[in-house]
Amino acid sequence: MSLNIGSAVRYGFDRLFERNGLLLVGVFVVVGLLGTVASQTLTVGSAGFGTQPTGGTGGMTGIPGLMGAEETPLALPLDAGAALGLGLALTLVGAVAGEALRIVADRTFVSEATEQLYEPSRNIVMATLFGIVAGIIAAVAVFIGTILLVVPGIYIGLGLFFFRQEIAVFDKGPVDALADSWSLAKGHRWSLFGFAVVLVVVSLLVTAANFVFILIAGPIAGSVVSILLGAFVGMFSSAATAGAYRQLLGMKRPDAQFALDSVNADRYGDIDEEWR
Numbered sequence: 001m002s003l004n005i006g007s008a009v010r011y012g013f014d015r016l017f018e019r020n021g022l023l024l025v026g027v028f029v030v031v032g033l034l035g036t037v038a039s040q041t042l043t044v045g046s047a048g049f050g051t052q053p054t055g056g057t058g059g060m061t062g063i064p065g066l067m068g069a070e071e072t073p074l075a076l077p078l079d080a081g082a083a084l085g086l087g088l089a090l091t092l093v094g095a096v097a098g099e100a101l102r103i104v105a106d107r108t109f110v111s112e113a114t115e116q117l118y119e120p121s122r123n124i125v126m127a128t129l130f131g132i133v134a135g136i137i138a139a140v141a142v143f144i145g146t147i148l149l150v151v152p153g154i155y156i157g158l159g160l161f162f163f164r165q166e167i168a169v170f171d172k173g174p175v176d177a178l179a180d181s182w183s184l185a186k187g188h189r190w191s192l193f194g195f196a197v198v199l200v201v202v203s204l205l206v207t208a209a210n211f212v213f214i215l216i217a218g219p220i221a222g223s224v225v226s227i228l229l230g231a232f233v234g235m236f237s238s239a240a241t242a243g244a245y246r247q248l249l250g251m252k253r254p255d256a257q258f259a260l261d262s263v264n265a266d267r268y269g270d271i272d273e274e275w276r
Helices: 005-016 019-049 080-110 124-149 151-159 163-170 174-185 189-217 219-252
Strands: 061-063 074-076
Touching (some): 005 019, 005 189, 019 080, 019 219, 124 163, 151 174, 189 219
Antiparallel strands (some): 061 074
């Protein structure tokens, strides 16, 4: 028997609206806001390099055009170099924080905890580092496969679908996590492809709804709502993937921690001897 997509999706929606799921959404909103500030700061810093007067003495960066052609350029509290440096620093901090939170989210959703985050500080520094390294390796492998003929890239991506869960739950290094994800996905790529399509469709529907909201409410309100919706979609994807991961653990490694074994069978899929 293959992966039960419907059960994984139901698991994702159920876990998303538990107390710790909503807490994770809130934290990711903060990280999203940090990313927005970083992006805007980088934009301002980059633009400032082209508008600074030579020989100027001020510590303020003028950005012509932001206030209209006949108005005084917008003065920023940082010069272009400082703004660019701050933007890069915030981007780095946001990327590392985002990876750490994804590790915590995957660990929490795979576990049976619903109130509190599950062991959020356990090995978090190394797990975050391993997640970044494994993510880079996976991205390069998928990119190379995509260049070849697209299909190999999809095949590789599906095989590496669960590397972050392997790191988050079992504290594996990047190579072991990638290898064991490949082993879990073996024989289930078609169902994993269908599962990935469902996640993409959900994301596209939310993106379309947000686009309509931006047209109605304007870009500022739209940006805020976009960050909020992005956090919800991200956490739903993490929770649903955790549901799929638990199913495959039950099939491939039934003695592993959190392997789904006849728990909530009617709702999330029964793992029995026939599945193994």
